[in-house]
Amino acid sequence: MIEWKLNGHGGQLAARTWANPGASWLAVLVHGYGEHLGRYEHVARTLVTAGAVVIGADHIGHGDSAGERVLVTDFEQVVADVDRVIEAAGTEHSGLPVVLIGHSLGGAIAVRYAQQHPERLTAMVLSAPVLGSWHALDLLEYEQIPDTPIDPDTLSRDPAVGAAYAADPLVWHGPFKRETLRALDELLQTINFDQPLGDELPVLWLHGDEDTLVEQADTRAGTDRVRGLGFQEHTYIGARHELFNEVNKDEVLFDVVAFVREVLAAR
Template sequence: MNQRIFPDATVNSGPVPPPAEGGTSAEAATNIEHPEGLLAGAGGAEIYWQAWLPSAYALYHRGHGRSSGPRGLIDRMDHAVSDVDSFVTLAAARHADRPLHLLGHSTGGAIAIAYALRHQERLRGLLLSSAAASLGSAQASTRLEAWALAAVAPTAGVMEIDPSLISHDPAVVRAYREDPLVYRGMLPARTVAEVAATIEGFAAGVPALRVPLLVMAGTGDRIVPPSGSRMVYDRAGSPDRTLRLYYGLYHELFNEPERRVVLGDVTAWLDARTVAQHVEAQALSA
């Protein structure tokens, strides 16, 4: 059992595969309540929502949490997307009879969008929570500095996240500051440059999305502008897409005082689609 520091979040996990050099680590929840569906989450080190969601796997990106590699460093977005593909393959192989949905949070949201644009045929749904989908996440001067340093000093810190902006709940902020698995240093230049370059392509890329889509953002988020979430929703080609904007909520939607409303929306969205997909699969096999 892996005891999590975050409030109300105790994760019962299965074996954690040892990560390769610079690689990732995955955890599998054992509190499976909805056998019709499987949720895979890509959200950096923050897997604390895992215990609250049905049949969930969670990924630590390279450089985060229990994964190896320089802290906070995304050396290439292609590597991060490849990691998610391996992660999806692991989850799908263990539960081949269940439709798989991918949840991406914050920078993990940018990675999840990039993954879906390449491999959406592997997914039955894409869920985005406070996704980094707008260049406004970093000031123009910070992006220029990141691009200048990315090749010569890739681990040089160029951007800092203020923990007080993650949640209105002081206990969550305190837990974030104290959790040894959370990277709290300056974001490396290469990470900022890689994420920014990826985000630049979203406006032109997301119309190609066809997978069912749930986009969630807090209007009070000052870490990742909610305008990026609105853009993804507006431009996505998915016939089945839903936007949930939570008035005044900060970045960590699943750790705000209103968390149960957010989680209720997630589980309702998943329930509606996993049941429909289960019925569709039965009809096709009849």
């Protein structure tokens, strides 16, 4: 894994590349709210084994990137940062099919990217994406945002995942910020009323039926607005929010790799 920096819309972004000299495709990871790409090491290694070179960056205000913690005032600019990461990697990996993999809030960012740049993507994978609506936005009704950080127990049935999350100094453990919630609300409304993803982009949506952090019904309301004929979905019984960290993560990653291989074979 190689760490590097690039200029984002609000300062320097901490980026990573998991190299693969013989890569046949480019996987772009887009992480969720309050976390960072360092939590995706095992995901990246699986994708490298499956023939990918893997890239991504911590969002502004997240992980090792610059900015006030978890403060995002415009998610369109975060989408533009994802494009900067892809462009920076493109000089070395030009011509490789690009698969965008977004988790949670990263799923919404990925969908918005696909709405703006469908021609740049070969496929997209959405892991428990925030789409349609999200109950965290209800916090905007309060005059002062309550201190209600994400409960680590909602992430996985594996208690070690929650414990590692709670102990990670690069994870945000504080309350939501009003500006970020407003920007997220605007992002979801923009996605809902912009163009659907169309029939040419293969999309795989993965969700756990015991996900209480991003409820499947809320996401479905969003996916129904944007899905095209190339849209597939898979529900994992008993799984919570972080499918890549669940007790059946090997099954989930196998399904992701199988989907990508099917798409690449069809090309």
